[in-house]
Amino acid sequence: MAAEDQWLQDHQVSYWSGERSLPLWLPREDFGFLQRGNQRYKSAAGPERDMTDLLADILADEQARGLDRERRAGLDRGQELELLAELARRG
Numbered sequence: 001m002a003a004e005d006q007w008l009q010d011h012q013v014s015y016w017s018g019e020r021s022l023p024l025w026l027p028r029e030d031f032g033f034l035q036r037g038n039q040r041y042k043s044a045a046g047p048e049r050d051m052t053d054l055l056a057d058i059l060a061d062e063q064a065r066g067l068d069r070e071r072r073a074g075l076d077r078g079q080e081l082e083l084l085a086e087l088a089r090r091g
Contacts, residue, residue, distance in 0.1 A: 021073055022074070023074050
């Protein structure tokens with residue numbers, strides 16, 4: 001089950017950051033961000049990380065901080081569950 005950009009916007013979910021947002025989500029029409037590459041970073045000898053290791057570290061950090069902690073941005077667990085229930089009803 002997927003939530004399209006318009007559906008999220010219709011349900012007052014903000015993109016990128018802030019209250020009631022999905023961090024790092026950008027609507028498809030805001031494609032400018034996707035035009036960026038990492039060539040300059042690589043040419044400056046920036047280190048690259050394996051995606052699996054990166055995600056494992058992020059998950060471990062989230063778990064260490066507490067998954068149910070209050071956050072300054074994003075959806076709280078109740079908001080997330082409401083949206084998921086709405087998506088499930090939509091079927």
